[in-house]
Amino acid sequence: MLSKKTKYGLKALTFLAQQEDKKPVQISEIANAENISQKFLETILLSLRKTGFLGSKKGKGGGYYLIKDPAEIQMASVMRVLEGPISMVPCVSLNFYEKCDDCPDEAACGVHKLMLQVRDSNLEIYRNTSLADLIA
Amino acid sequence: MLSKKTKYGLKALTFLAQQEDKKPVQISEIANAENISQKFLETILLSLRKTGFLGSKKGKGGGYYLIKDPAEIQMASVMRVLEGPISMVPCVSLNFYEKCDDCPDEAACGVHKLMLQVRDSNLEIYRNTSLADLIA
């Protein structure tokens, strides 16, 4: 299941990408438009800022705004930040690899084989889809 | 993330599929071979029996055995029983569809669009992969 955090984060990103100009948008405006708990959204936007997707401006007229062009933001990197590993098991993860304690031989493991396929196909989607694609 | 339940269930199924003959295999033997908590495995095998994947035999010489040919068991049905919905959000689920409370318009939702792609590609894998493929 996709976490609410990821869902809300993606919605916020698409909302910002749809803005005409580059002016900062207040958290409250995004939360209101997308039906998201404002406080929860705060922490999500904060993490997106810390990971380089968003910029922020304080004070009156402040808010969050996209730093990069939506076409340059690929889902793979967004998903890793919001949802965590793309793989469903650590033993097929590119960025978060970990050996299974059980499972003496990965090459002979059916689960490994299946999850490798799933990871490959999902990764291809996430890499070939940008934020711009989501609002097209 | 793939739950341990699914992982263990798949491992048990592949173990049973690798048996030479059709004789019942004891829970303890599977648990031992695959490094799984025996008690936990009991509940998993029980649910696989109730959903028509396994048969069981009680008493001495009893155990669990596959009912169908491994080539006839597709991952899509196994995953739905063990892991639940294949979709990452209910609003793109075939078998467990549910509308989002937020999100006034699914067609305009970027998350919906993205998750639809993911569901399609995963479903294709799960449908085209059988238990027999996992041990090949």
Add this chain to the structure above:
DNA sequence: CTATTACCCTATCGATTTAATAGAGTAAGC
């Protein structure tokens, strides 16, 4: 017939994660 084997079922429990909330702090701008 009866003892043993091994599946069957329910209940519980601790740990972790998730989603949400509270509340105070801080920087920027008018």
Add this chain to the structure above:
DNA sequence: GCTTACTCTATTAAATCGATAGGGTAATAG
């Protein structure tokens, strides 16, 4: 210098997960 709006930490309630305990029950061998 006051207001606005982002920043950060801490807390919490609920849900889920993985595992365990312990008895019950059916089938089989001998």
